[in-house]
Amino acid sequence: MRADRLVSLVLLLRQRGQLSSDTLARELEVSTRTVLRDIEALSAAGVPVYAERGRHGGFALLPGFQTELTGLNHDEALALLVAGSRRGAQAFGLGSALASAMLKVVDALPEGNRDTAAGAVQRLLIDPETDLLSRRVVADEAPSAVVAQVRSAVFAGHKLRIHYAAVDQTPKWRTVDPIGLVIVRDQGYLLATRSGEDRTYRLSRVLAAEELDEPAQRPDQVDLDRAWQERSTRFRAGDDQVAVLVRLNPARREDLMGTALAVRSEEVDADGWLRMEVTFQDSRHAEWALWQLATSAEALAPQWLRTSLRNRAAEIATRYEASS
Structure with missing residues (x-):
């Protein structure tokens, strides 16, 4: 248990930077005294953790300290982050990257753990393609080439041209400023703005996409969950209800x-x-x-x-x- 906690402590400092002992204790669900003992243990083991004194002080790792899994590329790492749903990774165009990443994860395990994990995987099935009534579960998918362009524009912060087929309308080209991607019940959506107005596009209706070099007009930080809730509220309050x-x-x-x-x-x-x-x-x-x-x-x-x-x-x- 302590070994797992020490790893979690290092990962918290790696991903979130300097944290106070109270914050670490709250995240790890232990006392601040336990956190201080863990910090001492990490330091004794050669992990470059140091303390910042003062009112806004805390603990941090020396810049450049690495605890990464060798060999994972950007898309593979991204696929693992959205792997809570296999179809979620598929909807973001990361299905093949997820498969590749999982092979690397298994290969990186110690031999004994590798055999145990392989056996355990055979006992688990998540999101099968049919339910108990043999009804096929159809995911709302878009062409991988289209999703790749959309995803790249979202991450790079570039404007995006999409050929979009809205319901009961002729497909049209439009240029948007992408904000983020959302998966809801296996349906993928692009949150964007167009001429300053909020827009939501279903990925399966994007017939073609082209990432542009021009920077997107959007805030540097976004609360995607809040943005989705606001758009959902406006959608439910539509005039055609x-x-x-x-x-x-x-x-x-x-x-x-x-x-x-x-x-x-x-x-x-x-x-x-x-x-x-x-x-x-x-x-x-x-x-x-x-x-x-x-x-x-x-x-x-x-x-x-x-x-x-x-x-x-x-x-x-x-x-x-x-x-x-």
């Missing part, structure tokens, strides 16, 4: 929550069903979501949605009444 009053079998509540943008009200009817007012992105989204719930839901309002669902059901019934 549709409010729907629905009766719902409570067993299907989570299914509805997975598709609706928001729940405005919710109460239980006398028969135990839920009466909910929910919002959807637009009319097409509302009709699709309610249709998925079949007889477990009834749209009470608006009337046009009831009519649309009734007509769709009638067409299906007519199709199956016909003789084969």
Whole structure:
């Protein structure tokens, strides 16, 4: 346990620079006295850690101290950082880099640990391509050459030309200032600005991309999580949103929550069903979501949605009444 903690301490100092004993204790979940003992142990072992005195002091490593895994290139290291989801690495165009990096990691292990790790990997399966019902999980993928250009522009801070196919629109070329990349439920998005306005592009709809030499107009630092939350909030508040009053079998509540943008009200009817007012992105989204719930839901309002669902059901019934 102590050996793991010592490694974590060194990595914290490597990645975050000078840190106080209180900060280290909080990160490592130990006492400050334990941190001081660990610092002494590292120093005795030849690790060049030193103390800065004073109010804003702390501990740091001498500049240039290296604890890196020999042989990992930039893309391989990046792939490991996003390897929490195999399809996440794939969506960022780093699938092959991840495979290569993992081979190097295994090769760098001591022989005994290498055999143990290889055996353990055979006992783990993450994100299989099909679920228990044999339904294939289809990731929202973009061509690797396109993603490579987008990724390069994001990291280099360069402007980017993309040939983008928005929904129900003719594909157009546009020049954007890339901010960052986001993966949500296996769908990749480019966060950018265009003429100073926030824009969000789905990677799978980028038909072609070209990194430009011109620097992007963007802040040096960005809170990507906050930026995504803000854009999500604005998206849910769009002008085309549709409010729907629905009766719902409570067993299907989570299914509805997975598709609706928001729940405005919710109460239980006398028969135990839920009466909910929910919002959807637009009319097409509302009709699709309610249709998925079949007889477990009834749209009470608006009337046009009831009519649309009734007509769709009638067409299906007519199709199956016909003789084969």
